[in-house]
Structure formats: C-alpha cells, structure tokens
Amino acid sequence: MPDISPDPATGWPEARPTACLVLADGTVIEGEGIGAITTSTGEVCFNTAMTGYQEVLTDPSYAGQIITFTFPHIGNVGANEEDVETVSPAQGSGVAGCVLRAPIGEASNWRATRRLDEWLKARGIAGITGVDTRALTNRIREKGMMNAVLVHDPAGNFDYEALKRQAAALPSMSGLDLVPGVTAAQRYDWSGTTWRLGSGYGQQEGGEYHIVAVDYGIKSNILRLLAEEGCRVTVLPASASAEEVMALQPDGIFLSNGPGDPAATGAYAVPNIRKLIDTGTPIFGICLGHQMLGLALGGNTAKMHQGHHGANHPVKDHTTGKVEIVSMNHGFAVERDSLPPDVEETHVSLFDGSNAGIRLKGKPIFSVQYHPEASPGPQDSHYLFERFMENVRQAKKAQASKAAVGA
Template sequence: MSATGNAPGTDPNAWADPRPTALLVLADGTVVEGFGLGAVGRQVGEVCFNTAMTGYQEILTDPSYAGQIITFTFPHIGNVGVNDEDIETVNMAAVTGARGVVLKADITDPANWRASRHLDQWLKARGIVGIAGVDTRALTALIREAGMPNAVVAHDPEGAFDVEALKAEAKAWPGLVGMDLVPGVTAGQTFTWDETSWHLGEGYGHQTDPKYHVVAIDYGVKRNILRLLADAGCRVTVLPATATAEDVLAHRPDGVFLSNGPGDPAATGEYAVPTIRRLVDEGLPTFGICLGHQMLGLALGGRTAKMHQGHHGANHPVKDFTTGKVEITSMNHGFAVDRESLPANVEETHVSLFDGTNCGIRLKGKPVFSVQYHPEASPGPRDSHYLFTRFVNLIRERKGEPQVAER
C-alpha cells in the first residue's frame, strides 16, 4: 500500500522529495505512506471504502460519514472539480462529515463546465485531511478481510511525523460503537424547506403549492431527501435531533420523516427512540432512512449490530419484497438492523442481495416503514424514488384521499 502514481494536489514538485508528506496509520500499527492533499494536520476515524464512480462531493458532504475516513475505490477523484450545488449537508456550520480521504491517483485539474473550484482547495477549506498515491485496492482488500480499522490520517508538507504517537492515537481511539455523532451534524434550530430537485438549465426549484406538511427530524439529513419530499408535494419543517414527541406534534404534521445520520444508532437512540415510539403510537405516517431506519427498528423492539465492512457505494442491489422488484441503490452505513431480533408485528420489506442483511421494515397495521439505503440517491441511481410516493400515499390514505402510482 505504498505511494504510487503521479504527484498529488497542485504542487508539481511534490515528487522531487522522496519523503512522504502524508501517512495513514492503522490501529494495528500498519503505516501507509503517500502524499498529502487537502487540509494540513491529522484526523482520527474509522476507515471505510466507497465504490461509487461518481458524486465524490456529495459523498464528502454526507453527514452520515462523520467519524470516518473514506477510501475511494474509483481512482479518478477530483476530475470534475467541485461546485456550490452538489453539497448534501444542510448544516454548513457543522464540522464536515468525512474526517479524511484516501485516493489512488493525483487530483487533476477540473474538466467540467459546472466546476467552480479545485477539489484540493475545497478539501482544505472543509478541513478534510487527504492522502494520495495509495494502493486503494490493497487497502480495500484489507478492509474486506479484517473489517473497518480505526486509523489516523496525517498530512505535513515537511514530512515530519511522530509515527509512534500516531500509532498510539489510532490504537486509543474507541471507535464508532457506542458513539453518538449526531450532535455534531444536526441543525441547531427549526427551519422550513421548500427547495425542489435540480433540472438542467433551471437549477433548483421551489415548492409553492404544498398539499401536505411533513416534520423531518434531523439526525444529519441530506438536502436531496428534503428536495424529494418537496417534489412529492410536502411542506417540510425540519427539527433538531433532540426534538421531543411534543415538539413534533405541536407542528400538527401529516407525516413524520426520520433522517439519515452518523454513529451508533443505539447511542443516539438513548434520546431519539422514546420520541420515535411516541410518534408511532400516535399513528402518524412515518418514514425512516438509514440511521432513522435503524432507530425505528430499535423503537419497534429490534436490535442493531456493527457490520464487518459496512455498505458504502452507489451500486448495491436490493430486493423489495412488496413488489418483487430489484433496485440498484446508494448506501452508506456501518450498522444494520438484526432481522432475527424483530418482533412478529414487524415485517422485513427489503434485503441486500450482496450479503442478505436487512434493508427495510414496516410495522403491520400502521403507516410506518423505513429503509436502510438512500432512496434519494445523491449520488446514485434513481430506482428508489418511488419510496417518497409510498410515504405520501400513506398520508393520502389517512386523509381519505386517492393514492397515486408509485414511480
């Protein structure tokens, strides 16, 4: 996993000095040398790999990646630059989601008409520490065999590293189990959302005639989720993760959305699960994604467990048992709902065709369901957009209105 490829970042003389300017130090003492990019300094986190071929800016601004160092298996990261439209985090004041990034090849100059900035400059501004010139195939194989390791990624232009101190820091980091990372990414106050999806030549639109009101609890929500709720005819009120059931009900919503987010669902669930249980008892149509799915599973009596390598990418096949169809999905999670722990009144609706893990549930007899993956798919395919129609159809059914075809 030593440095390979071309000089990284924007310094054409980086390879003139053979000293590495970045290190990835794993908790087991493994040291991976490379060349630094992005922010100078060091970050500790869990190393995962993402197999998506597009959408690195959306991935790097997904709050669900808080506490993680992302290894991109696709080698050409940065070739389309970055822009101001493809950011997924709502809370721009929060600490960035991903703590670090591991790349195979140099970041090239952007070649895309939408680019407004070089990725290396953007990483610096976002505080993301990066290392390039790494054999990411070997690192991915290591993760698949041994699981997602804790590590420190460090960048020093002078190449001055205290390797033993970095090893000790990586070894001492407790890991994501038991860690509540939601307070670092949730919005600190209530706000409304009406922005709709992006269209070529038009940009983003606005929902000016909403028919339904949805309250979204923000555990680290992505913008495109809110946009698709707006597309579906909803006025969206976003509440912080610490919102109580009384806070939610005070807004008199037609439905409740439980967002994605980072960290251990059992840890965040200490305060979120009682709220979710109360809302389920109220009979409100409820839809959860990712962390919201996991905590709904806890609220309904199930358990969650840490995964070996997690699911991170935009190419994961999932079967929907309610339709018999297979959809290609976008995923980002390191915990999963244990299907064996689900009570008899909870039905499994979706399953991963990669490893058979649970990817969706619904509560029998009530308008409550959730999925593990990201149906807003930003980045990724749009196979799962139908779930937003499914959610709004539950609202329509409760109101005695005709439903529309899922699409």
C-alpha cells in the same frame, strides 16, 4: 506491520511523503497530502461509488469516518457550490478525511468552479493520494473497519510510533453518538426542490401536506424530494421530543439518516419514536432513522464487519419482487431475527442478505436501510417517497372520513 504504500518508483507519492495514514493495527501508509493541512482521526471505510464524490464528502452520515475511494480517479470533474449534501453550504463536513489512488488533476467539467483539492482545503478536509486503495480495501474486508490517524504535513514530519499509539487508543464506533455534531441547531422550514438543467434548484410554493423531518444528519436532496412531492417541510433537531413534533400537526414524519451507533443515539431518540408510532401518523425512516425505528419496534442492531458504502448496491423489494440499485452508507444493521411478529421485512441486500427495509403491519410506518434520495447514485428508489406520500394521503382521507362521521 507491512507497509502497503505504493512503490516510490511509480511516482506516487513524491520521494518525501507529505501525508500518512496510520491504522490501528500499526500499518503505515505514506502518500501525498491534499486538502487541509491538519491531523484527523476516524474509522476507515471504503466507498465503491464511481461518481458523486462531492456528495459523498458532504454526507453527514460519514461523520467520524475516513473514506477510501475504490474508484482510482477522484477529482476529475472538480467541485462546485451546488453538489453539497449538508443543508448549509457553509456547514463543515462530518467526514474525517479521504484516501485516493491517483493525484487530483485539473477539473474537467462545465459546472466546476474549482479543483477538488482546493475545495477540500476550504472545507477543512485532509486527504492523501498515491495510496494502493485496492490493498487498503482488501485489508478492511479481511479485518473490518478500523480506526486510523490521517496526517497532512507538507514538511513530512511524522512520528510514526506516536501515531500508532494514537490510532490504537481511538474509541470504537460502537457506543458513539455522533448525531449532536451534525444535527440542526434549531427548527427551520425547507422549500427547495430538485435541480434542473438550465434553471438549477426550484422552490415549492405552499404545499398540500406538512411533513416534519427529524434531523439526525439529514441530506439536502431528501428535503428537496419531499418538497418535490408537494410538501411543506419543517426540520427539527434530533433532540426534539415527540410532543414538539406533534405540536406542529404533521401529516407525515420523516426520520433521517445520520452517523454513529443507533443504540447510542437511540438512548434519547427511541423513546420519542415509540410515542410517534403510537399516534398512528405515517412515518418514513432511512439509514439511522431506519435502525432506530427498528429499535423502537422491538428489534436489535449490530455493528457490521465492513459496512455498506457505495452507489451500486442491489436490494430486493419483497413487496413487489423488484430489484433496485441503491446508494448505501451504514456500518450498523437491523438484525432480522430480532424483529417481532408484527414487523415485516420488506427489503433485503443482495450483497450479503442483511436487512434493508421493514414495515409495521397494519400501520403506515416503514423504513429502509439505504438512501432513497440517492445523492450520489441511481434514482431507482425515488418511488419510496411516492409510497410515503400515498400513506399520507390515505391517512388524511381516513381522518377526514372520521371527522365527517363524528359531525
């Protein structure tokens, strides 16, 4: 197989490589190791975001994946303790590794507390620099996302034949339930709000509405935006039953993002989502939550060729006619032709025409394929939290009117 490592004459990597990425098709890529000194495995994808690499590397939806950043200069603003999307700052990242073009330089940002490579090492994430990421991205676009083994060894001792066999034997992402590795261990309450210059993150005192979020790999900024809308937020593990959710008397239910195959996680999650739908409680789902809501409503999901990973994806909202730029991270998608007549497609990707949003006609239940909290990314989609809260307010008003009539 061809070697798509850069020419050593460029200076990337050093004469003796300290890291390698071995793809399942036998391709060997050499470079300079960064971060944790370890061997990791995962599905290789590419991310087109130009900023927000720290949020990307702590997004639980990337569990089991090795991220190739297409932007060449990653690490130039360093790392800090605030831009972390796993709920607990001490929580390990689900990402299996990262692939970069240029070596990591000194941090150049007033918020930085350390270099990115030091941060990667502290979080146990291995990486490789000096890679022709354009060539690797083209390979993924042509052949699809494939498994790989990433090794960081300062001594440069690599058994390539053994690594090729290991990469080829790795299981496909199809059929994998990766949610147990990233979901909350137990119920907890959330009150933190969004970050502001000069004051950092705030706190929501009280809250008029109670939202229960089912955690399939939830990101911190989702919870912050819910709290920002004036909500009391309770987070439950992915294994929570519909009865456990409804016992908390939620005004609204949020189905979070997460990694892996929605059909695999849906084996236990979808029956509960169906019961929640039947209650008539407003529901808002994103990413994996969107896919499993689609399954619960009678649709199907399928593995994508290269997936959508980036903070610059155009999506059209059919309900308003507007186009928004969104943050996406998914390797599976809802198949629009499988949706029943009572489910309306609300959003569509303008990159490839794939489904990006649905709603159940006649009920306050909707979902989108992308990450509307956009950490990293643009804030075009924050309106969806307002749309969700309007559903919650209307449902509460209808409930109060019904109670008054009954009295």
